[in-house]
Amino acid sequence: MSDLLYSEVEEELRSAVRDFLTDHCPPAAVLGRVETTEPYDPRLWRGLADGLGVAGLQAPEALGGAGASVREVAVVLEELGRSVAPVPYFGSSVLAVTALLAAADRELLPQLAAGERTAALAVPFSTPPGAPLPQLAAGERLSGRITSVADALTADVLLVPAGGALWAVDRAEATVLPRTSLDLTRPLADVELSGAAARKVADGQEPAAAALLTGAGLLASEQLGIAEWCLATTVAYLKERHQFGRPVGSFQALKHRLADLWLEIVQGRAAARYAADALATGSPDTAVAVALAQSHCGALAVRAAEECVQLHGGIGMTWEHPAHLYLKRAKADQLALGTPGFHRGTLADLVGLTAP
Numbered sequence: 001m002s003d004l005l006y007s008e009v010e011e012e013l014r015s016a017v018r019d020f021l022t023d024h025c026p027p028a029a030v031l032g033r034v035e036t037t038e039p040y041d042p043r044l045w046r047g048l049a050d051g052l053g054v055a056g057l058q059a060p061e062a063l064g065g066a067g068a069s070v071r072e073v074a075v076v077l078e079e080l081g082r083s084v085a086p087v088p089y090f091g092s093s094v095l096a097v098t099a100l101l102a103a104a105d106r107e108l109l110p111q112l113a114a115g116e117r118t119a120a121l122a123v124p125f126s127t128p129p130g131a132p133l134p135q136l137a138a139g140e141r142l143s144g145r146i147t148s149v150a151d152a153l154t155a156d157v158l159l160v161p162a163g164g165a166l167w168a169v170d171r172a173e174a175t176v177l178p179r180t181s182l183d184l185t186r187p188l189a190d191v192e193l194s195g196a197a198a199r200k201v202a203d204g205q206e207p208a209a210a211a212l213l214t215g216a217g218l219l220a221s222e223q224l225g226i227a228e229w230c231l232a233t234t235v236a237y238l239k240e241r242h243q244f245g246r247p248v249g250s251f252q253a254l255k256h257r258l259a260d261l262w263l264e265i266v267q268g269r270a271a272a273r274y275a276a277d278a279l280a281t282g283s284p285d286t287a288v289a290v291a292l293a294q295s296h297c298g299a300l301a302v303r304a305a306e307e308c309v310q311l312h313g314g315i316g317m318t319w320e321h322p323a324h325l326y327l328k329r330a331k332a333d334q335l336a337l338g339t340p341g342f343h344r345g346t347l348a349d350l351v352g353l354t355a356p
Helices: 008-024 027-034 042-051 070-083 089-102 109-113 206-240 252-281 286-311 313-317 323-335 340-351
Strands: 119-121 141-150 157-162 165-170 174-178 188-197 199-203
Touching (some): 070 206, 089 141, 119 141, 119 206, 141 157, 252 286
Antiparallel strands (some): 157 165, 174 188
16 A cells, blocks of 8 residues: 655655745745746746756656656645746646656657756646647648647747647747736746647657646645645734734634635645655556546635635735735646546546436
């Protein structure tokens, strides 16, 4: 039976990533950056990729990676969720790296693992596992349009599923148009290809399918990190905020709301860890674990962020407080790679539950 508790190595990795983000990604810095035309922080990304080596955690050592598993990737995503860090980790180090691993690519993968380049999987960010992929004209040159691609704005390479294969397209061959995104820390963009030169990475749709399944499962860990930050920040605020001569957090009604949220987070942590472990071990229950994690954690992050905004009162409604960043990230994640409703339907089918 798998052990879902965090290992000593995973806790050490968490500590290193959290300390780095505390020093280099405080809320004030994130708020300041999302107001600029360059939401991603290149220095923060270099520190994570080069300094901590998290860009290639799941890549084998022979290809420049750390030879770890997606369990370690999940820990990093928890901490990135806690800080809503404006870096292309999910698009490049999760979706793109997973697709390249499934394709057994040895050309681009070492560059991504070393953090020298970044890549984006060119599918709409709302695409759930098992859904049809965009249909583009395929060949040595690709033409077509893919909407709402995550992390495409800063990607050096685009991984494009087309014609029953996966293709690598250099950014210079594509037109990338930014979209107005709800989540200011993870912008979306439309990708237009017009006779773009492409290199075939692999035949078949398995690499893209593997990336979407892994991405959906690991997104639950990011959602868990968002919820944990929202709860911890709200509890700390309610201990300090006084009303009628006593801490606001001492009122029984608020205690009940926070206790209920804490219980949901505990359940969410179990679901997210189950998904990460199933993906890491290749469990036959992986699809069930992923659907279960997304069914719970997608709604959990939104509820935690909403409680954070509401229980902070007036200050929670201001632009200066970072609570709105977490609410926007949580809502955007809820719509990414399949909604909770979609995953509940998938889960019901997988375990043989029929509608009444």
